Amino acid sequence: MNADTVLIVGGDSTLGRALASRLSSLGARVITTTRRAKGSRETRLLLDLASESDETLPDCSRAFLCAGITSQRACEEQPGLARRVNVEGTVRIAERLVERGSFVVFPSTNLVFSGDRPFARTDATLCPRTEYGRLKTDAEARISALGPLVAVVRLSKLLTPDFALFDGWYKRLAQGQSIEAFRDMRVAPVTLATAASTLATIGRQRISAVSHLSGDQDVSYYDVAQRLASRMTVPAGLVKGVTTSEVTQPARAIPRHTTLDCSRLVEELGMSVPSTWSAIDAVIDSIARQERDD
Numbered sequence: 001m002n003a004d005t006v007l008i009v010g011g012d013s014t015l016g017r018a019l020a021s022r023l024s025s026l027g028a029r030v031i032t033t034t035r036r037a038k039g040s041r042e043t044r045l046l047l048d049l050a051s052e053s054d055e056t057l058p059d060c061s062r063a064f065l066c067a068g069i070t071s072q073r074a075c076e077e078q079p080g081l082a083r084r085v086n087v088e089g090t091v092r093i094a095e096r097l098v099e100r101g102s103f104v105v106f107p108s109t110n111l112v113f114s115g116d117r118p119f120a121r122t123d124a125t126l127c128p129r130t131e132y133g134r135l136k137t138d139a140e141a142r143i144s145a146l147g148p149l150v151a152v153v154r155l156s157k158l159l160t161p162d163f164a165l166f167d168g169w170y171k172r173l174a175q176g177q178s179i180e181a182f183r184d185m186r187v188a189p190v191t192l193a194t195a196a197s198t199l200a201t202i203g204r205q206r207i208s209a210v211s212h213l214s215g216d217q218d219v220s221y222y223d224v225a226q227r228l229a230s231r232m233t234v235p236a237g238l239v240k241g242v243t244t245s246e247v248t249q250p251a252r253a254i255p256r257h258t259t260l261d262c263s264r265l266v267e268e269l270g271m272s273v274p275s276t277w278s279a280i281d282a283v284i285d286s287i288a289r290q291e292r293d294d
């Protein structure tokens with residue numbers, strides 16, 4: 001086995017792409033999987049989690065399971081397919097990797113919790129309120145049962161540098177148009193870069209069992225939109241606060257809290273809990289830069 005070969009299952013995912021770039025820059029040989037036939041090659045293997053065929057998996061020291069049906073709506077609308085992909089297919093690959101001695105990192109979500117309490121601890125009772133959260137909970141349990149060669153990392157919302165919601169808001173506000181933002185939906189996001197570097201470290205140091213990564217506080221989308229307006233020096237009145245009762249998602253499924261207790265990573269990796277506002281500001285800066293350059 002090449003000691004520094006890393007497998008990313010779901011190389012086309014947002015997180016998988018960020019991880020691949022991070023790990024390559026750290027000198028690892030990165031092999032990814034894709035379900036898109038076009039462009040497959042030696043370091044880009046075809047793998048569809050919905051199929052039960054025995055795919056050839058490469059020897060690797062560690063693997064990150066980033067593929068899956070991540071849309072909450074898709075999980076609600078096609079629960080059978082979502083279970084086949086997010087639980088059965090994902091667990092099958094994890095089993096085969098662990099059997100061969102690879103360390104497996106499984107990114108999970110704060111949505112395994114009800115969100116009734118802030119800063120959920122790693123050992124808090126799981127109580128998912130969405131189909132996506134239930135599938136993640138089931139996959140977590142079965143992957144955790146594989147032993148010490150697995151890490152489950154629960155992540156809050158990840159913000160890409162061009163996060164579409166904020167980018168859309170930016171464009172409207174820049175044109176003097178109003179925007180609507182939820183007052184009662186809250187996030188404690190981390191940047192994609194923070195998530196990728198933390199996962200890379202967890203894989204390299206083989207930090208097994210469950211870890212948490214979230215921002216240090218929950219803020220509402222309305223607060224974020226207000227911050228954006230203020231940073232753009234446009235009138236605050238352009239931001240209209242609305243409530244989630246107008247959306248199709250059942251209100252009970254919207255968590256009041258999304259923060260996670262990150263003390264394990266603070267203690268074991270010496271990192272500090274990422275600041276929610278720093279993550280949001282980094283995205284606003286990136287979108288503003290992009291708009292200026294266009």
Ligand SMILES: NC(=O)c1ccc[n+]([C@@H]2O[C@H](COP(=O)([O-])OP(=O)(O)OC[C@H]3O[C@@H](n4cnc5c(N)ncnc54)[C@H](OP(=O)(O)O)[C@@H]3O)[C@@H](O)[C@H]2O)c1
Pocket residue numbers: 010011012013014015016034035036047048049050051065066067068069070071085107108109110155156157158159
């Ligand atoms: N993004 C977040 O805010 C967030 C937060 C917490 C946890 N997570 C977790 O982090 C992981 C990565 O999330 P992400 O947002 O980066 O995902 P993403 O961008 O939505 O990508 C999901 C990937 O899964 C692939 N996929 C879907 N069905 C598949 C199948 N049957 N077989 C193989 N691949 C399949 C998709 O392939 P195509 O590209 O071909 O469609 C896509 O590349 C997920 O486990 C997610 O639950 C994400």
